[in-house]
Amino acid sequence: MRNIVAICKRELLSFFVSPVAYFVITGFALLVGFFFFQGLAFFNRLLSMAPMMNFRPGQMPNLNEYVIQGLYQTMIVILVFMVPLLTMRTIAEEKRRGTFELLITSPLSVSEIVLGKFLGLSLVILIMLGITFIFPGLLMVYGNPEVAPIFSGFLGVVLCTLAFASIGMAASSFTENQIVAGISSMVALLLLYVIQAPSETSGGAVAEVLRYLSPVAQVTDLVKGVVTVKSIVYFVSLTIFGLFLSQRALEAHRWR
Amino acid sequence: MIEVEGLSKLYGDYTAVENICFSASKGEIVGFLGPNGAGKTTTIRMLATYLPPSAGTARIAGYDIVTQADEVRRRIGYLPENPPLYGEMTVEEYLRFVADIKGVPRASRNTRVDEVLERCFIADVRKKLCQHLSRGYRQRVGLAQAIIHEPEVIILDEPTSGLDPKQIIQIRELIKSLGTSHTVLLSTHILPEVSMVCSKVVIVSRGRIVMESALEDLTREKPLEQVFIESVGRDEVIIEAAA
Numbered sequence: 001m002r003n004i005v006a007i008c009k010r011e012l013l014s015f016f017v018s019p020v021a022y023f024v025i026t027g028f029a030l031l032v033g034f035f036f037f038q039g040l041a042f043f044n045r046l047l048s049m050a051p052m053m054n055f056r057p058g059q060m061p062n063l064n065e066y067v068i069q070g071l072y073q074t075m076i077v078i079l080v081f082m083v084p085l086l087t088m089r090t091i092a093e094e095k096r097r098g099t100f101e102l103l104i105t106s107p108l109s110v111s112e113i114v115l116g117k118f119l120g121l122s123l124v125i126l127i128m129l130g131i132t133f134i135f136p137g138l139l140m141v142y143g144n145p146e147v148a149p150i151f152s153g154f155l156g157v158v159l160c161t162l163a164f165a166s167i168g169m170a171a172s173s174f175t176e177n178q179i180v181a182g183i184s185s186m187v188a189l190l191l192l193y194v195i196q197a198p199s200e201t202s203g204g205a206v207a208e209v210l211r212y213l214s215p216v217a218q219v220t221d222l223v224k225g226v227v228t229v230k231s232i233v234y235f236v237s238l239t240i241f242g243l244f245l246s247q248r249a250l251e252a253h254r255w256r
Numbered sequence: 257m258i259e260v261e262g263l264s265k266l267y268g269d270y271t272a273v274e275n276i277c278f279s280a281s282k283g284e285i286v287g288f289l290g291p292n293g294a295g296k297t298t299t300i301r302m303l304a305t306y307l308p309p310s311a312g313t314a315r316i317a318g319y320d321i322v323t324q325a326d327e328v329r330r331r332i333g334y335l336p337e338n339p340p341l342y343g344e345m346t347v348e349e350y351l352r353f354v355a356d357i358k359g360v361p362r363a364s365r366n367t368r369v370d371e372v373l374e375r376c377f378i379a380d381v382r383k384k385l386c387q388h389l390s391r392g393y394r395q396r397v398g399l400a401q402a403i404i405h406e407p408e409v410i411i412l413d414e415p416t417s418g419l420d421p422k423q424i425i426q427i428r429e430l431i432k433s434l435g436t437s438h439t440v441l442l443s444t445h446i447l448p449e450v451s452m453v454c455s456k457v458v459i460v461s462r463g464r465i466v467m468e469s470a471l472e473d474l475t476r477e478k479p480l481e482q483v484f485i486e487s488v489g490r491d492e493v494i495i496e497a498a499a
Contacts, residue, residue, distance in 0.1 A: 006356035010342070017344040102340035102401070105304045106357045107329040 003108050007116025008123075011090070015124050020089070025128045028082050035074045036135040039067045063145040068136055072153045072223045075132070076216060079161050080189045086124065087168025088182035090117050091246070095176035110250045114169070114243055121165050129158055149225035156222030159235035160215050164189055166242025173249040257282050257409055257439040258303070262312030265298050272298045273463045275312065280456065282408075285435040287454035287471075288443040291488060295463040296443040297337055300413050303441070304334040317408045330359065333407035337414055339398025343387030347378060347397055350386055351404060358405035372400040377426055391418035399427065403434065410434060412442040416449060428453050451480050461488040 015021035043066045050060065094100040103113055136150045171185035172178075196214035199207035211217050215238075218231045258280040265273040273295040280286045290296050301307040303314055305325045313320055319327040342350055351369045360368050373379040376396045381389060386397065395418055402410055415431065416424045431453050434440055444450060450457055450471070457474055459467040466487040467474070474483055 003357055006353060010345070010353050013349065014342065014344055097340075097343070098336060098338045099340040099342055101301075101306055101336045102334075102354070103357070105306050105329055105332070105334050106354075107326055107359055108357055109326075 003112040004116040004119060007103075007108075007113055008119040011117050011120025012123060015120070020086070021124055024082055024086050025124075025131065028078060028128055029131050031078050032071070032075055032132045032135065035078075036067075036071055039070045043067050063139055063143050064149050067139065068145060068150055068153060069220075069223045071135060072157050072219065073216070075157055076160060076193070076219055079157075079164055080193050081186060083125075083161060083164040084168050084171070084182045084185040084189065087121065087165055087185060088172055088178045090121065090169050091173040091250070092176050092178045092181045096178075104253075110247055113250065114173075114246045118166060118169060118243060118246075121169065122162055125161050125165055126158070129154075129161060146225070149223060152225050152227045153219070153223035155227075156219040156231065156235075159232070159239075160219050163215065163235050163238035163242065166239045166246070167192075168242075170242045170245035170249065173246040257284075258286070258314065258316055258441060260299075260303070260312075260314040263299065263302055263309050263314055264311040265295075265302060265307065266310045271463055273302070276460070276463075276465055278458045278465060278468045280439055280441060282439055283435060283437070284456050285431065285440040285442065285454045286456045286458060287450035288441060288458050288460065289447070289450055289484065290443075290445065290460035292445060294460045296445075296460060297413055298463075299460070300411055300441070300443055301336075304332060304336075304411050305329055306334075306336075331408045333402035333405065333410045335398045335402040335410075335412045335415055337417075339394045340401070341386040341389075341394060341397060344385065346383055346385055347373075347389070348382045350397065351400060354401045355404050360405050368404055368406075372404050375403070375430065376400040392420060392423045395419055396423070396427065399430070403438075406438075408438060410438050410440045412440065414444055415442055416444070416446065424449075447480050447484060451475065459484060459487050 043061065043063065046061050046066065055061070091100075094103065133154060136145075136154065139145050140147060140150065167188055168181075168185040171188065172181040175181050175184075192213075192215060196210055196217055199210040202210070212230075212234065215235075218234050221228060221231050258278075260276055260278050263273060263276040264271070276295075276299055278286075288296055288300070298307065302309045303316065303321060305321050305328050309322065313322050315321070316328045317331040319331070321328050342353075345353065348369060351372065352365060355365045355368055370379075373382055376399050378393060378396050378400060381393055381397075386394070389397065395415065399412070399415060402412065412431070416427050419427060428449065431440060431442065435453075435455070442453070454471055456470050457467065457480075458465060467483070471480075474480065
């Protein structure tokens with residue numbers, strides 16, 4: 001445990017001494033802010049036109065559906081591109097500058113290295129996402145949305161980002177080139193993002209499986225306030241899968 | 257302390273190191289000498305448990321480097337060819353981090369950091385970022401990192417490369433003083449370094465051991481340079497000198 005904490009602390013120090021974390025966090029907040037404003041402006045216009053559009057009672061456009069759901073789903077898209085930028089250096093850079101040799105020849109297990117790094121990464125991600133919670137927070141102060149889906153949706157975004165990060169870290173542990181790590185994790189995440197697409201033409205059991213594998217479908221459930229064990233299990237197992245790949249990649253390096 | 261038994265490393269068809277055997281007892285400073293590309297770094301990396309051997313094994317402080325790697329890691333200090341520094345950390349932060357992962361107890365961590373700062377002559381740069389250090393300082397921070405947990409065996413890969421003459425003298429003195437309480441294995445291609453610092457010499461060439469002897473026995477009749485040329489082969493030395 002002490003080893004994991006030591007690795008994690010060092011990882012955080014690296015993030016916040018170098019400009020990487022600040023740039024990614026600021027850029028993310030900027031983009032999310034833009035899309036929040038966009039969503040809100042659209043909703044506002046819709047409301048002003050509502051009297052002319054004869055909505056039936058109970059079908060009036062609401063904040064949750066029009067602003068928050070859209071915001072969370074857009075965040076996932078942005079994260080597909082942002083997370084690789086955070087994760088690409090984690091292990092690749094250690095290999096390139098030779099500090100990996102220090103870690104490997106220290107009395108640390110590979111799992112401790114991987115978990116420590118992932119813990120550090122998770123904290124950066126929580127800060128990054130935490131800052132953007134200000135937007136749904138504003139709605140809760142000035143509007144009257146349903147609160148439960150806001151939190152369940154946010155949980156979905158957090159879980160999804162952590163899963164993305166573990167995949168990004170796995171990509172980083174297979175190479176010592178940061179660009180290769182960044183591109184391969186971006187491609188992997190993008191593919192994962194659209195994995196649901198073929199389900200429309202294939203049908204049957206395959207469609208069912210593809211839909212389950214889609215992080216978008218899972219987040220959408222959570223954003224709608226449907227918290228199921230299946231979604232949680234999905235994200236947690238995806239995260240563990242990424243960590244397992246990283247662990248294997250580094251272990252293989254040790255005994256090659 | 258160090259017993260190397262038939263260590264070999266193959267990369268595909270290429271044999272980097274073949275059937276290396278030597279030993280070092282407690283308190284000895286062993287010079288691991290050879291021309292560039294002789295397999296010094298490969299051997300050292302295997303002993304430091306960074307690379308797995310293709311065949312053979314070694315025992316360090318009584319533990320097998322293949323099957324008891326973790327025990328070995330606890331007992332060695334290792335300075336790779338390029339000092340493994342984190343550029344964005346200060347020297348002090350870096351040494352504290354290394355102390356943590358090497359298992360130095362919390363209570364004695366700060367005193368250990370102060371001690372190695374003094375001992376490696378780097379106390380004046382303790383607040384500086386590693387990326388701003390000159391080559392000589394980087395090398396000495398690397399050395400500090402290798403001794404911070406008072407390991408039984410210290411493995412140094414070309415510890416004086418890139419240092420200026422004054423620093424070389426300081427580092428040699430330091431290594432000599434380490435030799436009284438630790439076993440030191442240092443690789444080098446600088447002959448005078450060996451005769452000044454080491455008590456034992458192992459000469460490698462083309463991945464094989466060509467000479468293993470106490471320094472006194474070796475240099476009794478002829479100078480070390482002569483011995484080196486004879487054991488490595490004149491051709492090799494001339495190619496080396498030309499390069």
